[in-house]
Amino acid sequence: MADLPGIKSAAPRLPVSDLSRSLEFYSTRLGFRTLDIWPETAPAEALISKNDAHLRLYSQEAHGSDPRGEATVTLRVDNA
Structure with missing residues (x-):
């Protein structure tokens, strides 16, 4: 991620x-x-990490959505 100015990390x-x-x-x-x-009180989502890799896992049941074709990417920036 160092090649992209201002973006510290991404978390699918x-x-x-x-x-x-x-x-x-x-x-x-x-x-x-x-x-x-x-x-x-009722865990439905988690942020996990290994080295510089981050993932966000979420419970399909808790969010009540059909995940087919769904994608979310979170970008951490230092200048927003």
């Missing part, structure tokens, strides 16, 4: 059928760490 948002199971897989099998989960 991916739908998952089971957030807890997905977090377990990404952490134990792939070495990601959980940075944030929200809302605290």
Whole structure:
């Protein structure tokens, strides 16, 4: 991401059928760490990271949407 001025990172948002199971897989099998989960009372989305890679996982059930063809990318910038 260093080639793009002002953009610090990007975080693709991916739908998952089971957030807890997905977090377990990404952490134990792939070495990601959980940075944030929200809302605290009924987790529906999580931000995970490994090295400079960030992913946002969200529960399809909690968001009630059909994810086919859906994509969200979050860009972190330092000058907005």
